[in-house]
Amino acid sequence: MKYFYGEFDGEEFPTQDKLFGFDNLMDFILQYGDQALKALQQMMENPKDDAQSELLEQLLKDGILDKDGKGRLRLTPRAIGRMQRKALIEVFANLKQGQREGHEKVTPGSGGERIEGTKAYEFGDPVSELDLHATLSNAMKRATEARRQEGTKGHSPSSDAFVPGSPNAAGRPRAKIDFSEKDFELHLHEGVTSCSTVVLLDMSGSMMRYGRFLSAKKVAMAMQALVRQSFPQDSIDFVGFYSGAAKIPEIALPLAMPKPVTIYDYQVRLKVPIDQLDKAPQHFTNLHMGLQMARRILRKRASENKQIFIITDGQPTAHVEGDNVLLLYPPDPRSTAATLKEAVLAVRENCRIATFALIEDYWGMDWVGFVDQLARLTKGLAFYTSSGELANCIMESYLSGRKKKAHIA
Structure with a gap:
């Protein structure tokens, strides 16, 4: 059994009588991902009482949950749409007044x-x-x-x-x-201008702390709802990066979770063939591969504006080298150099880069020097923020293009 530790927020874990309201259920699934669906599956197969069984059956009738061909529970498009709209409402309820409502071009x-x-x-x-x-x-x-x-x-x-x-x-x-x-x-x-965005979500093991990944996931779902509702000419894609990188389909985003830490050695130096990467520890930070995937996605987009948003809480600890991936801890200058080079290549392809650095860990503040270096080389934007303020930073950058200090002179 694996345990994850985090700061207690004072809220009690939802009991059976409180869990099955839509808002509580969706928050439960967002926070625990696939593990939440597995827990609901077990409750459905082995209900403790009739009330519990009836509540789960009602969720199926309401089209919130569904079963796949193997009888496993899954979220329906209706449920995901409602989760996106709820996230959008939450985000905009906390946004400061006075910002513009679109990508304006006179x-x-x-x-x-x-x-x-x-x-x-x-x-x-x-x-x-x-x-x-x-x-x-x-x-x-x-x-x-x-x-x-x-x-x-x-x-x-x-x-x-x-x-x-x-x-x-x-x-x-x-x-x-x-x-x-x-x-x-x-x-x-x-004038109406189109924009293609790729959001790179850090899924390394440390993103489990302080509710970082939950906050990032809610903002991502709010952006999905915003683009569909207000900017249909835009496109938005999500890529998760960990020891590798993969595109996250819309239907899979609510269930995405950081990769659990499986190696606790004080020094790690692993070289893994790319085609065997799924057998390696997954909790490293391969922003290099994430940027490679973002560039491939944006090359296929015909939008006038292209941008990459990076949400991360640490510097790279992995990179691609030929047909291999190097997993290196503590962070190695080779991973930093490969990642920065990939970011510069993206800028040369007319991609704007904005980095959102989550900095709750005071003892880990030394890594923000990497973000500063990234902003300098790409002439991009750097936001140093907590998980609670992430939504403000991302939405303000997406909606208004408001310039923050890109680098320290």
Whole structure:
């Protein structure tokens, strides 16, 4: 049996009569992942009383839980959708007021909400968005200035005036207004721009502490709901990195958990073939492989903007070298160098990188130097935050692009 220790938050473990409300059940599954479903499976197969059995059967009828071909419990798409929406509500309930609600890009022409202001016409701009009032005003001002200059040169000002069709003093119709291309002004719009994001989730053993992975997982699910609800032109993918790295499907995200620590030696130096990596200890931090996978995903995206969010609580302790993966503890400069090189390659492919460093461990603060070095080399963003503030940092970065200090000069 494996034990995980963490700080007690003061909340009692949910008893049977409290567990089966939807919110409590979803929190239970998010916190314990596959182990929670296995516990529910055992309760279903060996119920202690009729009430317990009826409650589980009701969850099946309500479409919250389902069974696969082997009779094992699984979450339904309906349950996952509700979990995502609940996470989104929680996240936005805690966000500070005053942030923008999208990836804004001020442009002329159609495609978004019209905003205050105009711009001069440029070749290729849509003439359907001409601001007639500003354009007419420009033409009249230009005509007035031209007549004034004629008067200063000794020529009598022309009696032609500004309002087409109205008679002048001599009874003749006034001249029509001549428009120049320089007179044209267009309305400004809040243009729509697409964004592809890959979120790299640290699944190493230390992410179990202080509720770090639970907080990261809730933010990830909130982002899924946000993209589906408000930014359908965007794409978002999740990659978990540990001793290896793997893409996390949407349906599997609620059940994802950090890898348990299986080696406690004070020094580890392992070289494992990639095709045998699943047989090796899984609790190391292979951000190098995670970045490789993120680059492959983003190459397939056609979005105007591409970005990589890294959520981690420690520096790399693994990297790819040829056909092998090196698992190295304490952290080795070779893993750091390989990871930084991969990050620079991502930036050269026009990917923005933001790193969210979880720093509850005061004794482990020395590792943030790696995050600072990563921000310097990639000219990216670095957020040093606790698990409780992670949602604020990520959502503010995603929604508004608000610049934080990227590096220390």
